[in-house]
Amino acid sequence: MKTIALVAGGPKEYLPKLTDYHHQNVTWVGVDKGVLYLKNSGLPIAYAFGDFDSISDREKKELTSSLPNISLYSAEKDKTDTELALDWALQQQHEKILLFGVTGGRIDHLLGNIHLLIKAISCKTNIEIIDRQNHITLFASGTYTIKKHKDLKYVSFIPISHEIKGMTLEGFKYPLKNCHIALGSTLCISNELIDELGTFSFHDGILLMIRSRD
Template structure:
């Protein structure tokens, strides 16, 4: 599957092992300090975006000299570096977009990055935020199959729209049938799959799914 992997500059300790997500069809893109995370992992960088206000002048000069596909912006702008990179990624029409380095550190950046997943709705693209402990994905109404994962034990569903209607969970420890939940509800947090496969479905709304390690 053709994939774009964006690596933002969040705290390094939250990053998973990037090489575990590499395959020949992945295009690696550095966002600000995330460029160095990719380099340190020994992975090829195809593009880089950012104002690079979090790195030294020497590091900035090194990037300018060594990266041909470098988009450098002013620190005073209307979008974050991550949003600019994601906008570019959506224009490439790859099947999947992974976002690393988007959690930890400042809460405003974390919430902003989670809300960037909304850009996938009109585009019908799979965008996933991945860190050392969590995989975060956004879904619109429909029926979906989910596989049990030996490491990602917990499955949580959080409404992003004002209301999510008709949510049904099958194959879960705590099943639901045609339930309505509103934004701010914690009803669907910390569930678990009890079979190798489960399904979740809902009739209307926008739902955030978070799969987490212990």
């Protein structure tokens, strides 16, 4: 599966081991300080985006002279560096986009980055946020199957739209049948798969699925 992996400049302690996600079909993209994270991990940097206001002038000069594909932006702009990079990634029409370094730190950036997942719906591209403890994906209405994961024990579903209609969970510790879930509800937080495969379905709305470690 062709994948673009964007690494932004969120707190380093939230990053998983990036090399675990490297394979021949991954294109690595650095966003602002995330370029340094990629460089320090020894991963190939295909593209770089950002105003680079979170690194030193010396580091910025080294990057601009050593990276063949770098897009520099002013610090005063209408989109964050991460959104600019994600918009470019969506134009490449790859099957999957992974976002690293977009959690932790400032809550405004965190919430903004989570809402960027909404772009996946219109573009029909799988976009996933991954950090050291969580995997976050957004879903429009439909029926989906997920596998049990030995490390990601907890599965939570959080409404993003005003309401989730007809939510059904099968193969879970706490099943549901045709349940309506309002925005702001915590009903579907900290569920667990009891079968090797579980299904979730709903017929209207948009929700986040968050799979988390202990």
